[in-house]
Amino acid sequence: MNTHKTNYTVGIGASAGGLESLSEFFQHIPAELNMAFVVVTHLHRDHKSILDRLLKTDARLPVHRVEKDIKIEPGNIYVLIENTQLQIKDSELKVKTRDKKILNSSIDIFFESLAEDYADKAIGIILSGGGSDGLEGAKAISKAGGLILVQDPLSAKAEGMPKSIIGHDHPSAVLRPGELAERLVEWCQPAREHGHAT
Structure with missing residues (x-):
């Protein structure tokens, strides 16, 4: 486990109804935010995803379709593509072909590697x-x-994934997507001119 990172990396998991949530979230993320975002969604295996193009409409940060292994940099958004899974090691996204299991566990797979790295x-x-x-x-x-x-969950089109976390983990915040983005900015970009976090 690498415990010497200087920048935050944010993994975002979404499935049904996730496009609207992602759009709202990234509308509230400023261009100067010094962290990387990795978006992992449930996709059809055989249909080319255009999620990266859709997110570019709302995001102030550059959006990248991850087709091969790539070193991540703060201030960028990286998006999982069809029929793949992502892991992160030494701040590099590793692309693998999605496993053959019926249930999609792409979010778990990425989050577990994010925790490790x-x-x-x-x-x-x-x-x-x-x-x-x-x-x-x-x-x-x-x-x-x-x-x-x-x-x-009250603001989500599909509440299964949010409710699962709320029921079995202890999330730091449960809010609408735009409010989550604002809270993230508050936590990770403290008001230095005041000498403390807002």
């Missing part, structure tokens, strides 16, 4: 989606000292 600089966010993918990964991030934020 970033420890207390790892942040996991669960947005709208059905099922419970992300729960085990969220537990790993919490155990490593990182933060977990969850979309308020």
Whole structure:
């Protein structure tokens, strides 16, 4: 486990209803925010995802479709593509072909590697989606000292994933996507001119 990271990396998991949640979230993320975002969603294996193009409409940060292994840099958004899974090691995203299992566990797989690589600089966010993918990964991030934020199920089109985290983990915040983004900025970009976090 690498415990010497200087920047936060944020993993975002979403499934059904996730596009609206992601759009709202990134509308509230400023361009100068010095952290990297990795978006992991449930995708069809055989249909090319255009999520990166859709997010570019709302995001102030550059958006990248992750087609090969890539070193991540703060101030960028990296997006999982179809029929793949992502892990992170030594701040590099590793692309693998998605496993053959029926249930999609891409969020757990990425979150668990994020916990291992970033420890207390790892942040996991669960947005709208059905099922419970992300729960085990969220537990790993919490155990490593990182933060977990969850979309308020009342604002989610699919409440399974948010409710799973709320029921079995101890998220640091449960809010609408835009409010989660604002809270993230408050936590990770303290008002230095005042000498303390807002």
